[in-house]
Amino acid sequence: MTQPLYQVKAEFFRTLGHPARIRILELLAERDHAVHELLEQIEIEQSNLSQQLAVLRRAGLVSQQRAAGEVTYTLALPLVRDLLRTAREVLLDQVTGQGALQAALRDSLHESA
Amino acid sequence: MTQPLYQVKAEFFRTLGHPARIRILELLAERDHAVHELLEQIEIEQSNLSQQLAVLRRAGLVSQQRAAGEVTYTLALPLVRDLLRTAREVLLDQVTGQGALQAALRDSLHESA
DNA sequence: TTAGCACCTGATGTTTTCTTCAAGTGACGA
DNA sequence: TCGTCACTTGAAGAAAACATCAGGTGCTAA
Structure with a gap:
């Protein structure tokens, strides 16, 4: 069940290996952003953005919190x-x-x- | 022609996003290694190792030098x-x-x- | 010059990842 | 309750990355 370490590392880097995901992380490195704010900065479709956010969430790199009718993302690490x-x-x-x-x-x- | 920065970054991380390539880089981080030495440490086929080394070479992360009938790889950066x-x-x-x-x-x- | 070792490359079938579309959820105000 | 806004999810075709195989290069030594 336990994956070899180098495989965990590879998976981690692969998570970073996508233009949209890098942009998301860099924007979140500046400050927390709501989804619609990210959408303004990154030229992809809304549903695609959601998919990429889901990838980052699954990897444990970001966390979301809902407030005032919008979802805000934070750098988890x-x-x-x-x-x-x-x-x-x-x-x-x-x-x-x-x-x-x-x-x-x-x-x-x-x-x- | 010039790619956006975040695309270059993504490509860079994707290059690191493979178990064998991570292992190669970590071994090279310790010291230079000949191909056959890498082969002893990493359980993949020789031709596959060559392919992965080629990926790292193209990305400019490693460089090779031939000596004494063997090819030795070095961390380029x-x-x-x-x-x-x-x-x-x-x-x-x-x-x-x-x-x-x-x-x-x-x-x-x-x-x- | 031929043999053999160390390594590289190209082609191919397979798996994985990406993008897009359509449908769905959940909170909130009318 | 109905609609709407903000966002998420699932499915499916297209594209990219992988592993493997067969063949090739280059050096060294006999």
Whole structure:
């Protein structure tokens, strides 16, 4: 019944691996949002948004609460903010090519190049 | 031609969203590994491993170098180590239920509960 | 130059994920 | 109670990702 750890991790990352879901999480990282607010920011159909929110709910990444006739979503795991920030850093690193540069530098320490 | 940022991010996370690829990255986070070494640790077929390595290569997450008749893979972006660590923290947070607890605590600061 | 090891690639059938549509629920005001 | 607003759910076809197989490349050593 217990899944291997690397499978849980993979599933977790796959949950983040969707444009709409990333946008949702980034918006929620700023502040809580009602569904209709998310809908304004993200150009997908309402029912599709609901589906994606359901995926995030099932994964335990967001939680919802109903109030004043609207449903508001919250980031269930505050640490996700850090994860998103780190991911941005990785992508920045990749884009500026510093990744390759650092690797080359590191190699030059124990190669004769 | 230029893809929206959230799509790039989603693609990035999707690349991490596979059990074998996660294992590869975690092994490479420890130290460089030759393909046959990876094969010993991960229970998939050789050709499948190659496919997954190709995915990681295309995504720019790993790089390969040939030496002494074997191909060795390296983590191309050192920051990926941090990302994997943060992801572990998030999952730990989720599992211990501290996510919900922290959220409740945070809420209790500006609600009257 | 041939053999063999280490690894990569392309094609193919299968599973999974996505999007969309249609129908459904639940709270609230008229 | 009826309608409506805000949102969710289920089903189904389309698209993407996977695993596997067969064949291929490149290096090394005999």
